[in-house]
Amino acid sequence: xxDPQPVKTSTxxxxxxxxxxxxxxxxxxxxxxxxxxQAPAQIKGTTLRILQxxxxxxxxxxxxxNVFVKEWGEKNGVKVRVDHIPHxxxxxxxxxxxxxxxxxxxxxxxxxxxxxxxxxxxxxxSDIYEQxxxxxxxxxxxxxxxxxxxxxxxxxxxxxxxxxxxxxxxLFDQAGLKPPDTWxxxxxxxRTLKPKGHPTGIQFSQCADANLNWRSLLFSFGGAEADPxxxxxxxxxxxxxxxxxxxxxxxxEGMTAEVFSWDDASxxxxxxxxxxxxxxxxxxxxxxxxxTNPPVFANTQIALEPxxxxxxxVSVSAANVYMIWKFSKNQQAAKEFLTYFTDSDREGMIQxxxxxxxxxxxxxxxxxPIIGADPKMQILQDFPxxxxxxxYPGPFTTPIQEVVNLFVLPDMFTRIARGQNVEDVVKWxxxxxxxxxxxxxxx
Amino acid sequence: xxxxxxxxxxxxxxxxxxVSVPAPAAARVWWRTHSAQRKVFGYTLLAPAALYVxxxxxxxxxxxxxLAVSDANVxxxxxRFIGLExxxxxxxxxxxxxxxxxSVVFLVVAAIFKSLLGTSLAFLLLQQFRGxxxxxGLVVIPxxxxxxxSVLSWKWMYDSQFSVINWALSRVGLxxxxxxxxxxxxxxxxxxxxxxxxxxxxxxxxxxxxIVLLAGFTAVPxxxxxxxxxxxxxxxxxxRHVVVPMIFxxxxxxxxxxxxxxxxxxxxxYFLTQGGPGNAxxxxxxxxxxxxxxxGNLGRGAAIALFLVPxxxxxxxxxxxxxxxxxx
Numbered sequence: 001x002x003d004p005q006p007v008k009t010s011t012x013x014x015x016x017x018x019x020x021x022x023x024x025x026x027x028x029x030x031x032x033x034x035x036x037x038q039a040p041a042q043i044k045g046t047t048l049r050i051l052q053x054x055x056x057x058x059x060x061x062x063x064x065x066n067v068f069v070k071e072w073g074e075k076n077g078v079k080v081r082v083d084h085i086p087h088x089x090x091x092x093x094x095x096x097x098x099x100x101x102x103x104x105x106x107x108x109x110x111x112x113x114x115x116x117x118x119x120x121x122x123x124x125x126s127d128i129y130e131q132x133x134x135x136x137x138x139x140x141x142x143x144x145x146x147x148x149x150x151x152x153x154x155x156x157x158x159x160x161x162x163x164x165x166x167x168x169x170x171l172f173d174q175a176g177l178k179p180p181d182t183w184x185x186x187x188x189x190x191r192t193l194k195p196k197g198h199p200t201g202i203q204f205s206q207c208a209d210a211n212l213n214w215r216s217l218l219f220s221f222g223g224a225e226a227d228p229x230x231x232x233x234x235x236x237x238x239x240x241x242x243x244x245x246x247x248x249x250x251x252x253e254g255m256t257a258e259v260f261s262w263d264d265a266s267x268x269x270x271x272x273x274x275x276x277x278x279x280x281x282x283x284x285x286x287x288x289x290x291x292t293n294p295p296v297f298a299n300t301q302i303a304l305e306p307x308x309x310x311x312x313x314v315s316v317s318a319a320n321v322y323m324i325w326k327f328s329k330n331q332q333a334a335k336e337f338l339t340y341f342t343d344s345d346r347e348g349m350i351q352x353x354x355x356x357x358x359x360x361x362x363x364x365x366x367x368x369p370i371i372g373a374d375p376k377m378q379i380l381q382d383f384p385x386x387x388x389x390x391x392y393p394g395p396f397t398t399p400i401q402e403v404v405n406l407f408v409l410p411d412m413f414t415r416i417a418r419g420q421n422v423e424d425v426v427k428w429x430x431x432x433x434x435x436x437x438x439x440x441x442x443x
Numbered sequence: 444x445x446x447x448x449x450x451x452x453x454x455x456x457x458x459x460x461x462v463s464v465p466a467p468a469a470a471r472v473w474w475r476t477h478s479a480q481r482k483v484f485g486y487t488l489l490a491p492a493a494l495y496v497x498x499x500x501x502x503x504x505x506x507x508x509x510l511a512v513s514d515a516n517v518x519x520x521x522x523r524f525i526g527l528e529x530x531x532x533x534x535x536x537x538x539x540x541x542x543x544x545x546s547v548v549f550l551v552v553a554a555i556f557k558s559l560l561g562t563s564l565a566f567l568l569l570q571q572f573r574g575x576x577x578x579x580g581l582v583v584i585p586x587x588x589x590x591x592x593s594v595l596s597w598k599w600m601y602d603s604q605f606s607v608i609n610w611a612l613s614r615v616g617l618x619x620x621x622x623x624x625x626x627x628x629x630x631x632x633x634x635x636x637x638x639x640x641x642x643x644x645x646x647x648x649x650x651x652x653x654i655v656l657l658a659g660f661t662a663v664p665x666x667x668x669x670x671x672x673x674x675x676x677x678x679x680x681x682x683r684h685v686v687v688p689m690i691f692x693x694x695x696x697x698x699x700x701x702x703x704x705x706x707x708x709x710x711x712x713y714f715l716t717q718g719g720p721g722n723a724x725x726x727x728x729x730x731x732x733x734x735x736x737x738x739g740n741l742g743r744g745a746a747i748a749l750f751l752v753p754x755x756x757x758x759x760x761x762x763x764x765x766x767x768x769x770x771x
Contacts, residue, residue: 092736095517117518117739197622205631206719256622258603260720261631266603273604402738406538407719414721428537439532439740 043333044077050337051097052108052322053087056161056284056355063351072340078333087111088208091405094118097325105328106337108158111208111318112405113389115147115155116398122154123324128335129153132342137362140384145395146319154323156338159348159356161318162383163212165303166271166285167278168296171198180278183217183246183306190254193277200254200278201270203262203410204417210262210410211390212316213280216305218243218409219314219392225403225433230394233437236430242309244416244425251417260414272296282318283355283377302379305386313386317357319396357383399433399440408432510745517739529746539747541722542730546751549641549726550705556645557701561652568657582650590647594714597643601629601715630716633723640712640724647711648704655697659690695766699759706751727751 050069055061065082073080085093087110094114097103098121109115115122129147133139139157147155165180171193172179180186190200203210215225223239226232251259254277258266268285270276274296279285289297305315322341324334341348345363348356354370354377364384371377391400403409412429416422473479509515511529515522533539568579585593600607609626612618619625629639663686671681687694709728712718718725718733727747735744 091739092732095736095739095741098517112737114518114739117516120518121520199622204720206717257628257631259631261601261603261628261636261716263598269602269604275604398739402734402740405737405739406733407717411721414719418721435532435536439743 043330043336046330046333047079047081048073048106048330048333048337049104050080050082050106050108051090051093051104052082052084052106053090053110054084055352056282057287057352060348060352060355068344068347068351072337076333076336078337080337101327103325103327105324105330105334107323107325109155109319109321109323111212111320112401113146113155113319113321113396114401115321115323116149116396117401118323119149119152119154121326123326123328123331123334124152124154125156125324125335125338126153128339128342129156132156132339132360135343135362136345136360137365139359140361140364140387142387142389142392143359145391146321146389147323148395155321156323156342157319157321157359158341159320159345159352159358160387160389161282161320161355162315162357162380162387163209163216163280163282163317164315164380164383165278165280165306166283167301167303168198168276168299169301170299171196171277179301180303180306183220183308186278186306187246187250187254189277190250194254194256198275198277199256200250201256201259201262201267201276202250202280203264203267204251204259204414205262206407206410207263208318209264209267209281210413211404211407212318214247214409214413215316215388215390215392216280216314217247217308219316219388220305220308220312221246222308222310222312224393225400225409226391226394226397228393230391230397230400233430233433235433236426240426240429241422244413244422247413248416248422260417271300283380286377287353287355300376302376304379304382314388314392315383315386316392317383317387317389319389320356354380357387397440399437402436402440403433406432406436408436507745507749510741511749512746513742515741515745517736517741522742525742529743530750532743533747533750538722538725538730539727539750542718542725542727542747543750545637545724546706546726546728548637549644550702553641553644553648553705554698554701556641557649557652560645560649561656564649564653565656565660568653569660582653584650585647586650590710591714593647594643594711597639597646598630598715601639603628603631631720633720636716636720636724640715643711643715644705644708648701651704652697652701655693655700656690659693660686662693663689692766695762699762702755702758706755 055064061084069080069082072078083104090107090109091112091114093103094107094109097107098118130153143157144153146157147153165186167180167186167189169179171177172189175189175192175196177189177192178185180189186200193199202213218224218240221239221243223237223243224234227234262270267276267279267281268288271279271281271285272289272292274293283302286297286300286302289300305313307313322338324331324338328334342360345356345358345360346369349358349363349371350369354368354374357380358364358368361384364381366372366381367378368381371380390396390404394400408429412425415425415428420428474483510522512524512526513522514525514528564582568575568582572578599605604621606629608629609618609621613620613626618627627635630636667685667689668681671685676684707728708726709732712724712726712729713732716724718729727750731744731748733744734740734747738744
C-alpha cells in the first residue's frame with residue numbers, strides 16, 4: 001500500500017473557498033449597505049461628536065443639525081451631537097483637543113487646513129477618499145494636496161467657497177466701462193468710478209479674505225509662493241513685483257484708506273451699502289445685498305476671476321475639510337458619516353444657497369443646483385477649472401500654513417499700499433518666508 | 444515628706460531620674476510641643492491654598508517654561524529640548540520688536556488713562572447724591588460684560604463706513620463727510636488703530652481701578668482728613684500727603700493687577716484688528732497666540748509669551764518689597 005497522496009482536486013481548496021466566499025459576502029453586504037445607504041450594525045447605539053464652524057448661511061446649519069444629521073443618526077442608530085464655533089477659533093480648539101487627547105470624533109477645518117500639522121494624530125481615510133472619487137467622477141486636482149501627506153489621505157475635502165468678482169453693472173454702464181474680465185479692466189473701473197463716489201475695496205488687513213484675495217491676484221499675475229514640491233520659495237520674482245505694483249496703483253487710484261481696517265464682512269457691507277463699484281468676495285456679499293438692498297442687488301453681477309496680464313486666471317478659494325481624530329472611539333461611525341456626507345454633496349449645495357462648491361467633478365457638472373438655475377450665478381460653474389488653494393501650485397504645507405496664519409502676504413500688500421518701496425517689501429517678505437521655511441526644515 | 448519636697452523640688456532619687464531621661468525621648472516629644480503643633484496646624488490650613496497655587500499656577504507656568512525651551516508643535520506629541528533657540532528666533536523677528544514696543548506703549552498709556560479716569564470716578568462716587576448706589580452698580584458694567592460682546596460693539600462703533608463716533612463728529616462739524624480726507628478710519632490707520640484698542644481696554648477696566656480706589660478712600664478715617672483740613676491743606680495736598688500714603692498698599696495691589704491684566708489682554712486687539720493694519724497694533728499676546736496656536740508653534744509662542752517675565756518679575760519684586768517695608 002502506498003503512502004496516501006494529497007487528493008488533487010480543483011484549484012479551489014477550503015481556504016480559498018472561505019476567502020472568496022467571505023469576500024463575496026463582505027462585498028455583497030457593502031454593496032447592499034451602500035445601496036441602502038445604511039451603516040454596519042456595529043455602530044448602532046454609539047455616539048458621534050462633530051465640531052464644525054458656524055456656516056455663513058445660518059439656514060445651512062439649521063438643516064445640517066436638525067434634518068441631515070438627525071436623519072442619518074436615526075437611520076443608523078447613532079446619536080450625533082454637532083457643536084458649532086466661529087471658524088477663527090477652530091485651530092485653537094483643535095490644538096486643545098490634540099493636547100487633551102479627547103474631544104470630538106470629527107473636526108472641521110475651514111480656510112486654514114491643518115492636515116499636515118496633525119496628520120500623525122488623524123485617521124488615515126484614504127479608503128473612503130478613493131471610494132468617493134471613484135463613485136463621483138474623481139476629485140478636482142486641487143483637492144488632494146489639501147489632505148494628502150506622504151501618499152495617504154487624512155481628511156475629506158467637503159466643499160470650498162469661491163470669491164468671485166461682484167460688480168455693479170449699472171455703474172459700469174453709466175460710465176461706459178467694460179465688465180471686469182481682467183484685473184486691468186477692474187483697475188480702470190475703480191479709477192473711473194472712485195471720483196464719482198464709488199470706489200472699490202479689497203482688505204489690506206489681517207483677515208482670511210485678505211489672504212485669499214491677494215493670492216488670487218498674485219497667482220493670476222503668474223506669481224507663486226512655492227514650487228510644486230512645496231519645498232522652495234518663489235515669492236522673490238518679477239511677477240510678485242508686478243502684482244505689488246498693480247496693487248499699489250489699484251489702492252491709490254480706486255480705494256480709500258478704510259480698506260486697512262476691513263475684516264471679512266466689511267466688503268459685504270460696502271457692496272450692500274451701494275457705495276462699492278466692485279468687490280472680490282464670497283457670494284455671502286451677494287446674498288447680503290439681496291437681503292438688505294434689493295435695488296443694488298438687481299444691478300450686481302458676478303464675474304469670472306479676472307485674468308492677469310498674460311490671461312491667467314487663478315481663483316484662490318477657502319477650502320473646507322473634515323478629519324477624524326485618531327483618539328476617536330467611534331472611527332467606524334465617523335467614516336460612515338463622512339461617506340454619507342460626501343454622497344449628499346448636492347443637497348449641501350442646495351441648502352447653502354450655492355455657497356458650497358463641490359470638489360467632486362460628478363457634482364460639478366452643469367447645471368449645478370441653485371447656481372445653475374440663476375442666470376447671474378451660472379458663471380460660478382466655470383470656476384472648478386481655475387480654483388486653487390494656499391500654497392499653489394504646491395501643496396498646503398506646514399510652512400505655508402504658518403505664512404497664512406501670520407498674514408505675511410497681506411502684510412506685503414499692505415506695506416506696498418502704505419508707500420513702502422517694492423524692493424524693500426519683497427526683501428521683507430522673502431525674509432519672513434525664509435525664516436518660516438527654514439524653521440520647518442530644521443524641525 | 445522631705446525638705447526638698449517641702450520646698451517644692453523633687454526627691455533626690457527623682458531628680459536623678461529626671462536627669463537620666465535619655466535624649467531621644469526629648470526629640471520624640473518635640474512635635475508634641477505647643478509651638479510645633481501650632482506650626483503643623485498652620486501649615487495644614489495653608490496646604491490647600493498652596494496646593495491650589497502649585498497646581499493651577501505653578502504647574503502651567505513650569506509647563507510653559509518647558510514649552511519655551513522645546514520644539515513643541517501642536518501636531519506632534521513628542522517635543523525635544525532645544526535650549527534658548529525659540530528666544531533667539533523671536534529676538535530676530537522684526538514683528539516681535541514691533542509687538543514688544545506696542546505692548547509697552549499699550550501698558551503705559553492705558554495705565555495713565557486708567558489712573559486719571561479711575562481716580563476721578565472714585566472721587567465722584569464718594570460724593571453724596573441721589574441714585575448713588577445705582578450709579579455704583581452701573582459703572583462696573585463694562586468690566587462685567589462678556590468681552591466678546593463689548594468688543595464687537597466697539598468694532599461697530601469704529602466701523603470705517605458706519606461708525607457712530609464719526610457720524611456724531613461729522614454732525615457737529617468736527618470732521619467731514621464719509622469719504623473725505625478728515626473722516627478717521629479708526630482701525631485702519633496705524634496710530635489710530637493702537638489708540639482705538641487702548642481706548643477699549645481703558646473703557647473696560649477703568650471701573651475696576653475706580654472700585655479699588657473707592658475701597659481705599661472709604662478706608663481713610665475722616666478724622667485724619669478733617670485734621671488736614673484744619674491744618675490748611677488744599678485738596679491736592681490732602682490727596683498727595685494724606686490719602687495716597689494711607690492707601691498706598693491698595694494702590695500697589697490695584698496697579699499690580701492692572702499691569703497683569705493689561706499685558707495679558709489678548710481679546711481687545713485680537714477682536715478689533717488682529718494686530719493690523721500691518722502689525723501696527725500687534726501686541727505680544729496676539730503674536731504669541733498667532734504663532735503658538737494658529738500657526739502651531741507652541742514652543743515659539745510660549746517663548747514670546749514669556750518674554751515679559753524677566754521684565755515683570757523685578758518690577759513685581761520691588762513693588763512687593765516696598766509694600767512690605769511700609770507694613771513694618
